[in-house]
Amino acid sequence: MIKSVNNCTLFLFAFFKIPLLCFCFPRIKKKSLQSLHLYIPLYFFTKNHLGSMYFGVLMMGADLSAGLLAMHCASLSTKKVSIIFKDTQADFLKRAEHAVLFCCDEGDKINQLIDLVCSTEERHHAPIQIQGICSETKEVVARFTLTLSLKAT
Template structure:
């Protein structure tokens, strides 16, 4: 595990520091109303509530807001593993696949449970000058626990100056 992960986790779990982090680094997520439902080394859940600001003309959540929330659920886990690493590790979404199962209304929580795989992949990137890739999944569920969307991201990681 990244020895700096606990420091990053403290930022994400503190409501004030999290809002500042999101406003500074992910301003669109700030305005869309994304928040952290849970966060640890293994999983991250991102909450988003349907509002006038993030809805489409059909009174459901705009697909881009869903994509943003699901990317954040995976990205926070990845960012926690690259946070303050030496050498620094770059991360980038290479590919996104999405399946929309049900209309997204109310409160949706997008959860990624691939934290351990992300940790291992970042560690591998530090040892491999070519970098590494990993597919991770995030699933969005409504308040009834029903799946509304499934996303698969391919993330790439590469250590800088190797």
């Protein structure tokens, strides 16, 4: 597990654990215990034939923003916490024709879930909301709900 989430550890994590992420050049723009905002540029490897961001890259950004926030919160826990996503739901509202900022502001919910799994030592789930916002127009281009599943190990 990553002990400190920053752009350097994000690159190393991506390179060694999920190499496909390296092609997306994700960058952490804001990080706290309450939120994590992740930026993915639109360029050759993230662009589809219509000039907008691949929906797979959009899903990757949502997964990564919520997952890194959960890893950051879990790194401060007294117990080791296993993190996985159980399911996902996405609404693609507009074509993402510019870079996208993925905003996960569910840190309080994640911290409550971590406290719960550490006290019960059972697996628990919670839906986590993420928004994909166009960097140029500031419009929401996608909304995601990922069910976070945690267990203290």
